Amino acid sequence: MTDVGDRLGRMVRWVQAQARVPAVSAALHRSDRPLWQCTVGWTGNDTALDPETRFRIGSVTKTFTAVLTLQCRDDGLLDLDDPIGRHLDLPAHGELTVRRLLSHTAGLQREPYGDVWDTLRAPDADALLADLARAERVLPPGRRYHYSNLGMALLGRMVGELRGATWAEVLTERVLTPLGLTHTTVAPGRRAATGFLVDTYSDEAHPEPPTDFGAVGPAAQLWSTAGDMARWAAFLADPAALDAAGRVLAPATLDEMRWPVTMTDETLWSGGFGLGLILVPQGRRIMHVGHDGAMPGFLAAVYGRRGGEGTAGAMGAAVLGSSGTAAELFELTHRLLNAAVEHDPAEIEPWRPGPPAPEGVRGLLGRWWGEGFEYVFSWHDGALRARGADDPAGKPPAVFAPLPDQPDVYRTVSGREVGELLRLTRDERGTVVRMHWATYRFTRTQETFERYDFRAGS
The missing domain is CATH 3.40.710.10 (DD-peptidase/beta-lactamase superfamily)
Known part of the structure; x- marks a missing residue:
């Protein structure tokens, strides 16, 4: 220095x-x-x-x-x-x-x-x-x-x-x-x-x-x-x-x-x-x-x-x-x-591969739509994350932590909607087909707010 x-x-x-x-x-x-x-x-x-x-x-x-x-x-x-x-x-x-x-x-x-x-x-x-x-x-x-x-x-x-x-x-x-x-x-x-x-x-x-x-x-x-x-x-x-x-x-x-x-x-x-x-x-x-x-x-x-x-x-x-x-x-x-x-910026730490996402999480990773906007859910540094597809670089993602007493329910611990719940809905094969984050519906395709059939897999 x-x-x-x-x-x-x-x-x-x-x-x-x-x-x-x-x-x-x-x-x-x-x-x-x-x-x-x-x-x-x-x-x-x-x-x-x-x-x-x-x-x-x-x-x-x-x-x-x-x-x-x-x-x-x-x-x-x-x-x-x-x-x-x-x-x-x-x-x-x-x-x-x-x-x-x-x-x-x-x-x-x-x-x-x-x-x-x-x-x-x-x-x-x-x-x-x-x-x-x-x-x-x-x-x-x-x-x-x-x-x-x-x-x-x-x-x-x-x-x-x-x-x-x-x-x-x-x-x-x-x-x-x-x-x-x-x-x-x-x-x-x-x-x-x-x-x-x-x-x-x-x-x-x-x-x-x-x-x-x-x-x-x-x-x-x-x-x-x-x-x-x-x-x-x-x-x-x-x-x-x-x-x-x-x-x-x-x-x-x-x-x-x-x-x-x-x-x-x-x-x-x-x-x-x-x-x-x-x-x-x-x-x-x-x-x-x-x-x-x-x-x-x-x-x-x-x-x-x-x-x-x-x-x-x-x-x-x-x-x-x-x-x-x-x-x-x-x-x-x-x-x-x-x-x-x-x-004299801090050194850039090299990225290293980590363990895979837990089995119950892998199926929900990728792109989802909520309120008409696209989001990307991912698994990094041992946690489930989400960010808007168009978020500017440097904007922190939302980070989720599982609730140990409620399967398929997560708490948002930082970022967008901090404190709110993320709930997963699976079909009879165990595939995540729908999510609700802060009560807003998230689906794999862009949808309107019209009446929706909430039966799993519909």
Whole structure:
């Protein structure tokens, strides 16, 4: 990756110089290459800038709180549609659901009551709850996306209550330690960069005061390195590659978190939001999933990449900077991921023959017609699949799994009509002559919706 690494390093150095960022740390994680890292600049203090320098990651913290919340759901401690007041004693807004708070569609005001960004004094746990009745519901629940640090703070407090510990303790035990994120901490530690506001009209860099976000910590408190954050981004994109046993979260749960709940811009549709995760489409069925972060003196962008030809498994990138105004850092993460795939794509795995389709499946393979359109049913990678005959290249097929207690009945587990049943009808010789998928009739020849004789073989 030497030539590509040089290219990526030049991209980082260019942004550091053009955006005038005192320190930038970037990293790229992928399952098929060694970790790539690059640091440029100076920490602003007496510590050397290197890959172990910690930066504040701001709202990237929310992705951790979201994972902790879904862990609670998977462990049976809550339902996403529960009102948060069922799990946390609140003086107001207890009817807002966990799902709405995770997706920023609860309508709760952005910050805790008071001028937090004016005073830089965040409330402690008692004050956060005591003043909750003074916080506004600025929109009806479900009306639209409205970002809320307050909502994420409440979820972090709920996680601690459900687990019988603090949010930070639960985070360390259940996420950071299992994934080996040893440089990700609540406190900056001795190896932290200083955050700056770089003057617009001169080259002066003003140090920003250190801040502790108190009870709002689950929304923005964490510090980390680019290497740790690239690994975290890779986990968000491809959890099975980094957590094969599902100790942190099952891959299916990450799929759920990545599904768009709302659009962040109703006119452009250029980005979406899932359950605690920002979704940034890149075209050609490619999605970058993660989060940006901003705190006084620091910006961060942490994203994993899914889909697209050449994308490696467990691919994630992070860019951390010690300027609070260099917005170019946000786009750099996406550029690094795109450039890495363009100039160093993952190897193409050779195809190898596999075992034949099960005897009961072979007769249904091939072309079928449903709703007037042609579909192709096939057996690949140990599963029954279906796709439209005219589907564009790259569109995922529907995948089916048999129901063990119902012969000739399958459940659609991904793709078109996910969740729906596929039922086979055989004639007296055992030949599949008809299928019903999501209740729509599928036949070997194109037919109308006219009345049909449903006797097998007719």
